[in-house]
Amino acid sequence: MENSYMAAVVALGTATPDREVLMEAYARNYGDNMGLPPDQILLAERICSKAGIGRKYLAIPFERYSEESPNDFPRLNKRLAWYEEEAVGLAEKAARQAIEEWGGLLYEITHIIVYSTSGALSPGLDLRLIKRLGLSSSTKHFWVAFNGCHAGIMGLRTAAEIARGAGPATRVLVVWVEINSCQAQSSDPASSPANNIVVASIFGDGSAAAIVAHPSYSTSASSSPPIPHLFEVQDATSDYIDGPESAEAIVARVRETGLYAGLSKQVPELIEAHVDAFSSGMLEDMQLTYNSVNWIVHPGGRAIVDAVQNGCHLQDNQLELSRKILNDYSNMGAPTIIFTLKLLHAEHVKCRKSLEWVFALAFGPGISMEGMILRLP
Numbered sequence: 001m002e003n004s005y006m007a008a009v010v011a012l013g014t015a016t017p018d019r020e021v022l023m024e025a026y027a028r029n030y031g032d033n034m035g036l037p038p039d040q041i042l043l044a045e046r047i048c049s050k051a052g053i054g055r056k057y058l059a060i061p062f063e064r065y066s067e068e069s070p071n072d073f074p075r076l077n078k079r080l081a082w083y084e085e086e087a088v089g090l091a092e093k094a095a096r097q098a099i100e101e102w103g104g105l106l107y108e109i110t111h112i113i114v115y116s117t118s119g120a121l122s123p124g125l126d127l128r129l130i131k132r133l134g135l136s137s138s139t140k141h142f143w144v145a146f147n148g149c150h151a152g153i154m155g156l157r158t159a160a161e162i163a164r165g166a167g168p169a170t171r172v173l174v175v176w177v178e179i180n181s182c183q184a185q186s187s188d189p190a191s192s193p194a195n196n197i198v199v200a201s202i203f204g205d206g207s208a209a210a211i212v213a214h215p216s217y218s219t220s221a222s223s224s225p226p227i228p229h230l231f232e233v234q235d236a237t238s239d240y241i242d243g244p245e246s247a248e249a250i251v252a253r254v255r256e257t258g259l260y261a262g263l264s265k266q267v268p269e270l271i272e273a274h275v276d277a278f279s280s281g282m283l284e285d286m287q288l289t290y291n292s293v294n295w296i297v298h299p300g301g302r303a304i305v306d307a308v309q310n311g312c313h314l315q316d317n318q319l320e321l322s323r324k325i326l327n328d329y330s331n332m333g334a335p336t337i338i339f340t341l342k343l344l345h346a347e348h349v350k351c352r353k354s355l356e357w358v359f360a361l362a363f364g365p366g367i368s369m370e371g372m373i374l375r376l377p
Ligand SMILES: CC(C)(COP(=O)(O)OP(=O)(O)OC[C@H]1O[C@@H](n2cnc3c(N)ncnc32)[C@H](O)[C@@H]1OP(=O)(O)O)[C@@H](O)C(=O)NCCC(=O)NCCSC(=O)/C=C/c1ccc(O)cc1
Pocket: 043, 046, 047, 050, 051, 052, 117, 118, 148, 149, 194, 195, 198, 202, 250, 251, 252, 259, 260, 261, 262, 263, 264, 265, 266, 267, 268, 299, 300, 301, 302, 303, 304, 331, 333, 363, 364, 365
């Protein structure tokens, strides 16, 4: 009998750079190394104290910025060089963890898709990972740059659509990697100091990977021993918040000074105003309710998690996994929601939570909204 769900997530991997940075001294360290005036350091301290972040992992410490001469504050080429040095190794670490957890044979991976917003390269990380991981040279590869944080769910959805359409032998390796630490700004005249401080405060570095397979994976004639699915992908929907305020509320631009991330102060209230209609529409279609699902929300910032909680009238415990990942890793962009899903799966294995359904939700430039309904088998 044909399975009714789209695809199976059969493995998840995560990785961070080795350098752990505690948030207590973060604002001063950022301010001192970037040459900020005292009032901006105070603002950075205020923002860090409200960020809901306890620690994060950074590949490029702020000291690297202060090592550059003041007249040569790292420009785009320097930042892209830093990205190239760090991104592929971190992505490889997450991908290897997922492959190991899966336990299958490398030549069975049919597709690889890599998402990254914090840098740009060609040949892309897709081809570089094929070589470093030793995948077949005929692996179909996709390099999807410059999407933003909603790409965590977008990547799972795309992999599920490929796996569903391309047949039982399909194994899609999806990798997300962000080296946000090479994008810290202080001197770009086109952006406000407060925006620079918010961006430097809430973002960190990380990578995640998933292996997504056709629903009949465990019963296929694969030479690998079948392993239980982590999640069944049941449904996925994309939408965006329309209107003049939201179109430019979250932006990423490539400038001479590096990548510019712009976050308007309106982002949390825009999400709060629209998240209920999007979420209830998706869940009602599957005869689910807010209380019958585990909520996995992209922790884009403390105010984003608050906005979802307020907009959907959720209890504190419904968002505790998103807040825990924000506290332990910060907003790493697209990989962050995969860290949150992995944590949910680990908790499920440990204590068999009663809820089998999962609602995952991510936001990015647009304001794009990506929702996915999964089931813990
Ligand atoms: C932790 C924050 C920063 C502050 O907490 P708060 O409860 O809002 O606190 P306050 O309202 O008291 O604000 C503290 C100060 O920060 C200022 N502020 C407060 N948001 C702002 C603000 N977006 N601007 C510029 N000043 C501000 C605010 O004006 C205030 O300044 P001051 O009155 O002088 O103390 C909180 O607002 C927060 O979590 N904001 C982040 C929300 C957000 O847009 N997240 C991104 C979602 S989308 C995503 O995840 C990825 C997108 C992405 C995009 C591009 C890429 O390249 C990659 C990825």
